[in-house]
Amino acid sequence: MIIIDTDVLIEILDKKSEKGDAALKKIEDAGEGVPITVFNLHEIAYGLYKYGKDIIKEIEQMEILGYTRDDAILSAKLELECEKRGKKVSRIDSMIASIAINRNARIFTFNKKHFQAFGNLSLL
Numbered sequence: 001m002i003i004i005d006t007d008v009l010i011e012i013l014d015k016k017s018e019k020g021d022a023a024l025k026k027i028e029d030a031g032e033g034v035p036i037t038v039f040n041l042h043e044i045a046y047g048l049y050k051y052g053k054d055i056i057k058e059i060e061q062m063e064i065l066g067y068t069r070d071d072a073i074l075s076a077k078l079e080l081e082c083e084k085r086g087k088k089v090s091r092i093d094s095m096i097a098s099i100a101i102n103r104n105a106r107i108f109t110f111n112k113k114h115f116q117a118f119g120n121l122s123l124l
Contacts, residue, residue: 001033002124003065003100005109006043009036013056019110026124027108034108035063037099039092065099074098078118087117097121 004012004027011020027034036044041064045055075091075098082089097118100107107115108124115121 001035001103001105002027002030003096003105003107004034004036004040005096005107005111006036006040007110008108009040009044009059010047011110013058023108030124033063035065037065037096038067039096043092065103067095067099068102070102071095071098074102082117085117089117090114094118 008020008023011017012024014020036059041059044059048055072095075095078097078101079089079091079094082094093114096107097115099105101118101121106122106124109115112123115123
């Protein structure tokens with residue numbers, strides 16, 4: 001399973017983006033499920049509403065991964081471990097990372113530096 005991060009999803013939804021076209025091809029070639037998390041959904045919905053747009057049908061049709069108790073516990077541990085090592089991470093990124101780790105999924109992101117602090121996380 002490949003969890004698509006918000007930055008990749010934005011590029012894919014931009015029909016004029018060559019970067020998005022390449023990302024979509026990479027996803028299709030992988031032949032795996034490609035959900036987003038509830039946090040990615042929030043970020044996309046916020047951006048669309050901010051600019052006066054409605055939720056896009058493609059987003060409504062995607063599989064959305066929820067955030068569980070196990071994800072919350074792991075996310076807190078990940079965030080604290082990073083803090084102890086002097087690595088500042090976004091809380092939302094630690095939440096997305098915990099969802100991916102708990103489901104043995106990879107994260108497809110263009111912002112690898114946001115997730116590299118989580119050592120046991122596979123990035124695409």
